[in-house]
Amino acid sequence: MGHRSLFAARPGSRTIVLALVVVALFAFAVPFIGATEMKLPRGMTETQAKRMYSEQVASSDSIEQLVSGDVGVIQVTGRRVGPKDADLNVKVTYKDAASSAWGGASTARVKVVKIGGKWYFQSITATGRSGGDGPLIENPDLGVLNTMLKEQSTHATATAGLVNGTFSRVGIGTPVPGYRSVVLPVTFSGKQTAKGEITCVKRTESGRDQWFLVSFAQ
Helix, strand or coil: CCCCCHHHCCCCHHHHHHHHHHHHHHHHHCCCCCCCCCCCCCCCCHHHHHHHHHHHHHCHHHHHHHHCCCEEEEEEEEEEECCCEEEEEEEEEECCCCCCCCCCEEEEEEEEEEECCEEEEEEEEECCCCCCCCCCCCCCCHHHHHHHHHHHHHCHHHHHHHHHCCEEEEEECCCEEECCEEEEEEEEEECCCEEEEEEEEEEEECCEEEEEEEEEEC
8 A cells, every 4th residue: 555665764654654544534534623613504503503412412322323333224214394393203224133232123213403494413312212302511522513513514415305205215334434433334215316424423522432423415
């Protein structure tokens, strides 16, 4: 990536190269932005942004199940769509039913909100599990939050497709790990078919590691 390795040029160079590789992986997988102040998309209030962050913290079990690589298919089985929010009832099918603590399949509810004309993922709560409607976190990790808002605003068409029925099925591929991040290749299908990816990042929140879904892109 033969010939004599360029990495053996001088003592200490391997450490420098390794550090650069780690930084490059982090930058590629997670394009973090503006960690000193909240950067809000058009029409969104600080309280709405904090609620999105807080709901993901409350949905940690479900997001962790996604990034673990166990999930094979997410199928939308029902929709309740309002002017400002929507609930998607989904069936989650697992790749290995024998090893999954959830069995072969489970059901969940995905909540999305509409702000400034765009749909944003807010939470996913498995049936019978805790999640959603957690306490409002007043001091969120701004790097995570700003990235989440920017990415979801940029790629809002994927979420809109699930809400309006263009897509009814999401096939989940093999997770690609990065530095405290995971990218999951996905295939959307239904009335139309498209490729995309889900990006999740891991940060520490309230003293524990927490996965956040920052991008749901078509």
